[in-house]
Amino acid sequence: MVRRAGRLRTLWTADPVSLLPRPIRDRVPAVTALIRDRMPEFRSPLRSTRVTSWLGIALAITFPVCFATGLVSHLIQHPPSWFDWPSAPTQLYRVTQGVHIATGIATVPILLAKLWSVYPKLFEWPPVRNLAHLLSRLSVFVLIGAALAQVTTGILNIARWYPPMPFFFTVAHHWLAWIAIGALLVHIAVQLPTVRTALARRPADPGEGAHPVHRRGVLGAVGAAVGVVTLVSVGQTFRPLSRLDLLAPRRPDIGPQHLTVNKSAVEAGVTRADDRYRLHIDGPRPRVLTLAELAALPHRTVALPIACVEGWSATGHWTGVPIRHLLALVGAPAGSRLRVESAQRGGLYRAATLPAAHCRDPRSLLALRLNGAELDLDHGYPCRVIAPNLPGVLQTKWVDRLVVLP
Structure with missing residues (x-):
């Protein structure tokens, strides 16, 4: 039993190259050097672990808000036997769904900035260091796929443009939300030590990579984008801003x-x-x-x-x-x-x-x-x-x- 546990531990942490047959293993260094020489450089003074961590925290707020408010809407439309939705307060669904759509739209610039900040890591070599690293990378790909699918289908539904979606939007969006929130929880659990370390450093720490001014510029630009897209879309729910409603496909008072x-x-x-x-x-x-x-x-x-x-x-x-x-x-x-x-x-x-x-x-x-x-x-x-x-x-x-x- 102890020997079997030791083997599993070895497989979990072992370099995958060491598990290959010897003839193939001997050629790996030359192939690795060739790929590394041809890989593009992704250096930028704007990227840093600290920027990525703050963007991740923002997504860790917007995704659960979207998930909770979207789940409410789904349960109302497809109620299970245990679910009971009240008739009061009158404005409750108006608020929850308005928050759901506004938060979903605000998530777009944050998600794009987050992907920009981490996409060089997708091209790291070797792509897999051990089984634990493989599972971590797979969870990231699931999170990215589910997040992009959620945002894309949500925007298509807001615009009522259904030809690109050959499926029932409501059910697909619901189950994608469960996949996205599950992958997000796994990702948070894996990355929490890295985030804590990055945020615990002093902003001027040279090991952090990006200059503090650059970091503030990136985060400020993302925050401004979130403010703009919210301002020009939330008017379809929040009537005092209806005249600024440039991105929303509906003017509720026209018809x-x-x-x-x-x-x-x-x-x-x-x-x-x-x-x-x-x-x-x-x-x-x-x-x-x-x-x-x-x-x-x-x-x-x-x-x-x-x-x-x-x-x-x-x-x-x-x-x-x-x-x-x-x-x-x-x-x-x-x-x-x-x-x-x-x-x-x-x-x-x-x-x-x-x-x-x-x-x-x-x-x-x-x-x-x-x-x-x-x-x-x-x-x-x-x-x-x-x-x-x-x-x-x-x-x-x-x-x-x-x-x-x-």
Whole structure:
């Protein structure tokens, strides 16, 4: 047993060249010298372990923030049996998703600077010194791949440009996030001693490589880039900065009835059909209501935001029938959920489930009017769901059927 442990320790720390057959091992020095002579130089007075460490600390902050807020959004859209998302506070999802998108965009310049600061190490020779070094390098490649994939797919989703992604973005982005955060934790564990040593040195230490002025210049440039990209994109959530919203693909106040839309009626394949419209409500006492009968029911007006997963949000004044009134109309038992089905043709979110907490909330409406006027067709005419503290993708438009669920 002791002998076997010793062999494993030897393999873990051994130079991989020493494990090769002798004829090949004898040729390694000449091949190594040839490769080393042809490798480019990556020297720069701007690079240093200290700069790399500070950039790593920044990523160790932004990545967990993105991961936590993104996980919240994923659980709301694909809730497991143990997950329960409240209907209050009203602005909670608007804040969490706004932070998620803003932090993700701010991560881009930090990630690029971090890769710039360390990419010469990818060309070190020999590429592998022992098994432990091999596993360390593999974890770095996994982290780099997952991080770049997360940032790229996230930006494509914000822009709603899906042709480059031949997969369901939500699920892929979710699992990539787990891979990225796992690789990040491994990387932190491996690099923590190096980071502590680099930050413990005095800034003027000649062994640090880059001059303190250079280090401050690099970090200052990255910080300025983060500030600029945040300033020109966060306006889609933080309305006081909406006029500076140059990078975000949405101006929330531009669109029918001063509210933007993600999917139009043309895209959904929905046309206006007032006389033929019927709302089917399946429950203990099923009902079928015409548009006139819906309009005759008690109405309420509430101010609620539409908060989209792409990061934009805007508040509208919605008027309609409280969901809990419709549930009572068909004799739904207390604690019921509601499956909401749309008249749109296909789509991954053609139907959505409204949680019990939102069904009970008096602010959850089957809305017929927006900002004092009849719903525009692009906003879901003749009626749509609007509920507090839910992603816009679950606020189903063009509703034609409600199904009471236990």
